[in-house]
Amino acid sequence: MTSNGPRPREHSLTIRKPYLDLIASGAKTIEVRVGYPKIRRFAPGDILTIICADESVTTRITAVREYESFAAMVDAEDAAAIGGPGMTHDQLVAAIRSIYPPEKEALGVFALHLALVPSRA
Numbered sequence: 001m002t003s004n005g006p007r008p009r010e011h012s013l014t015i016r017k018p019y020l021d022l023i024a025s026g027a028k029t030i031e032v033r034v035g036y037p038k039i040r041r042f043a044p045g046d047i048l049t050i051i052c053a054d055e056s057v058t059t060r061i062t063a064v065r066e067y068e069s070f071a072a073m074v075d076a077e078d079a080a081a082i083g084g085p086g087m088t089h090d091q092l093v094a095a096i097r098s099i100y101p102p103e104k105e106a107l108g109v110f111a112l113h114l115a116l117v118p119s120r121a
Contacts, residue, residue, distance in 0.1 A: 008060075011042060012049040019083055020052040023059065026116060028083040032073065034100050035066070035108030042112060063113035070096045073109045
């Protein structure tokens with residue numbers, strides 16, 4: 001049997017441990033990144049391995065959404081899915097900005113929607 005479409009690309013990103021755990025549990029389904037060239041190549045259907053030290057989680061990108069700012073993204077996306085359950089809009093934006101300074105935010109803000117890929121045991 002032959003495939004009709006291009007094979008999904010595979011990518012990897014490093015992440016902080018608390019966020020890796022949230023993704024692994026299925027609670028965090030949106031990963032926030034800025035518009036580096038590598039991120040701009042991500043597309044729905046691609047495989048994304050999230051890594052922290054010697055742990056990893058494999059996901060499939062289901063959607064990629066671009067925003068002009070972190071505030072615009074938080075307005076449009078589900079805060080709990082980003083990893084901020086119980087956080088106000090301003091608290092979540094501040095938490096993201098503590099990771100990415102203004103010059104990085106100016107590159108564009110990407111919301112990577114993720115679905116866990118079952119491990120092949």
